[in-house]
Amino acid sequence: MSYFSGRSSKIAGTGKYLPGRVMTNFDFEKILDTNDEWIVERTGIKKRHFVEKGQQCSDLAYFAALEALKDAKISASEIDMILVGTNSPESMFPSVASKIQDRLGAKRAGAMDIHAGCTASLSAMAVGVSGIASGMWNNVLVVGAEAFGEILDWSDRGTCILMGDGAGACVLTVSDEDGPCFVSSKFISDGSKHDILAYASAREGEPKTFQMKGHEVFKYVNKELPPFISSFCEQSGILPEQVDLWVLHQANTRIIDSVFKRVGISTERTLLNLERYGNTSAASIMIALDESMKAGLIKSGQRICFIAFGAGMTIGGMLYEA
Ligand code: UT7
Secondary structure (H helix, E strand, C coil), rough: EEEEECCCEEEEEEEEEECCEEEEHHHHHHCCCCCCHHHHHHHCCCEEEECCCCCHHHHHHHHHHHHHHHCCCHHHHHCCCCEEEECCCCCCCCHHHHHHHHHHCCCCCCEEECEEEEHHHHHHHHHHHHHHHHHCCCCCEEEEEEECCHCCCCCCCCCCCCCCEEEEEEEEEEECCCCCEEEEEEEEEHHHHHHEEEEEEEECCCCCCEEEEEEHHHHHHHHHHHHHHHHHHHCCCCHHCCCCCEECCCCCCHHHHHHHHHCCCCHHCCCCCCCHHCCCCCCCCHHHHHHHHHHHCCCCCCEEEEEEEEEEEEEEEEEEEE
16 A cells, blocks of 8 residues: 655546447347346346447547546646556557547647556556656546457357446546645555456467456455455555545446445445446446546545456555545
8 A cells, every 4th residue: 555645636527438339138138048137136237338330449438538638628738648548459559548649639648558457447547646746747648448349258148248348537637735636545466366357268279358257256356355445444544434435346236235245335335337337347447437526426525435456366446535
């Protein structure tokens, strides 16, 4: 765990974009041996969005970024750095960040993608906050974007029903001394679990797809996340019940319910959108942030805690005073 020092940063604006092709659980019933009741009961998901033909990860990232810039009332030319958290870029290089840098007209911005499973966009946010704290950057655009449609194994009922495509974004800027600020962050990784959630071949010689040992991921998160949350709060000098709003990676309502129960947190203090979007991986925490902001759930002076977890395995937390 570490406290941020140096210049404070604040969230100046947020945005999101969900592509137009919607797939309900009933649509999956037509192509797989599954049913709406099983999916809702085990995951909380009812529908999710997927990219239209020809759409790519950078298209989703671009539209979410445009909305965040408009919301922040900051022009693209004022952005110093663009950080995109993603696990499904259309190319390993160039980065999605570079593509949107050009398309947005962010003429003096640097650009990079960050890969860290579903923790990627929260990791990007921590890098952005650190860059502002050190004086390196003044305005940072952070995006989480995923276009999984292409890499899902549509015959694997244990994975494809979970995921969805989408993008969320926020603009970070320098804050006043007594204004909003990021207080602390904690990021951990357990690479010994790298094979339970990976872009890999199911069998030798087969093309790579999204592979997940769902039950092992479920067990890992249920075991590791409650102590992570408790220790992050304790090390940040607060109790979990002193957090006003939790902005969470939307993986599965059953995971969120059981983790919250074990830490003693009320699920009323978080926004859940799994039902509508499924698990959008690195995009999910940025979409949840945008919806929490626009629903008026984040008020001045409140404590906001961000928690993400995913492939690696990785877990991350950030504490923000709005
Ligand atoms: O962002 C982080 C990434 N991932 C996650 O957070 C996912 C974590 N894992 C999970 O959410 C859950 O493990 C799943 C929702 C993926 C699966 O739920 P589960 O309760 O762990 O089920 P399971 O894998 O233990 O499978 C139970 C049964 C199996 O049938 P048998 O062997 O008991 O006959 C599966 O074949 O459920 C079956 N099953 C399905 N049945 C209907 C698996 N997927 C489906 C399905 N529809 N879509």
